[in-house]
Amino acid sequence: MIAVTDLTSYMYCARKLYFRKVLKVKEKIQELPVKGIIIHKVYELVGRNDREIIASFSEKDSLEDLEMKFRKNYYKTILLVLRMYKKNLKELDLKGLEMYQDIWPFFLEEAKEKSKDLYGFAKNKNIYGEELWMCLPRGLPEIRVSSESLGLRGIVDQVNVDEGFTPVEIKTGKAPRDGVWKEHKVQVGAYMMLLSEHYGKEIKEGFVEYRIVNEKRKVVMNDFLREEIFDLIAKVNKLLESDVKPEKVTEGWKCDNCGIREICYSSE
Ligand code: SF4
16 A cells, blocks of 8 residues: 555655665655654644643733743744754754754744634634633544555545545645645645545545645645546556666756765666
8 A cells, every 4th residue: 555645756756756665765864854844743743732722711811821822832842843853953963953943933923823813713702711622623633544445545634624524734845826736736635535435425625734824725626636646546556566767857956855866876
C-alpha cells in the first residue's frame, strides 16, 4: 500500500522517490524543510492545550488576557519542538535560538488571530468556559485512513466533522497567488477519496489551509481529479517495481533544495 505523500513526491521528482523508496537512500534534512517540519509539529502539538485555555475563558477576561494565554502556549510548544529536533538542527549547524527567532513572529500573529476569532465568537454568542469549548466547530486532528481497494493510506491533518467530514491539509510554505498548488490538490483529493470510503459518504470538497496567508482554499472533487489520482497510484506502483531510475527533473531549483543531490548527480 502506498502513501498519499508518495503521489505528491512522484509529482515533484519521480527519481527522488525511486532513490528513497526503492534504493532506500536516506535524505539529508535541509534547512528549509526542517523549518517547515518544526512549524508543522508546533501546529500539531499546540492544540492539545486549547481545551484548557478555552474552557477557562470567562466573561471577565479581556482580549489581551486570551491572547497572552495563547502566546504562552505557542511559546512552550515551540521550545518543546525545538528540543525534539535538536539533533537535526545540530546536523545543519543551526542554533535553536535562531530558529526560534525566525518562527516566533509567525506564531505571535497566529496567537493574535486565534484570540481575536475566539473572543469575537464568545461575545457574539455570549457563551464562555466549558460551554464555549463545546460549541466550537469541531475538527478531528491527525486522522489515519487507508483503503485496500485504492491501495492507499494517509494521515489527514484535520477532518471537519461539522462540514461533512471534509479534509483540511495545513501548509506552512508559500501559497500560490490563487487556488492551490497541483500537488496539494492531488493530496487533498486523495484524502477525500479515502475519507469517502472510510465514512461511507460522498465527500465533494476539501481544503488547503495556507497559514502564511491565513487562507483556506477549496479543492473540489470531480472526474478529472479522480482519474488523475488513479493514474498516479498506477504510476507510483509501477515505479516501485521498476529497476530503472527515472531521469533527473529539468527544474534546477528542485535539485538545489534536494537532500540526495550528491548521490543523484553521481549516478547515471
Ligand atoms: S537532485 Fe534533482 S533530479 Fe536528483 S533526486 Fe533531487 S530533485 Fe530529483
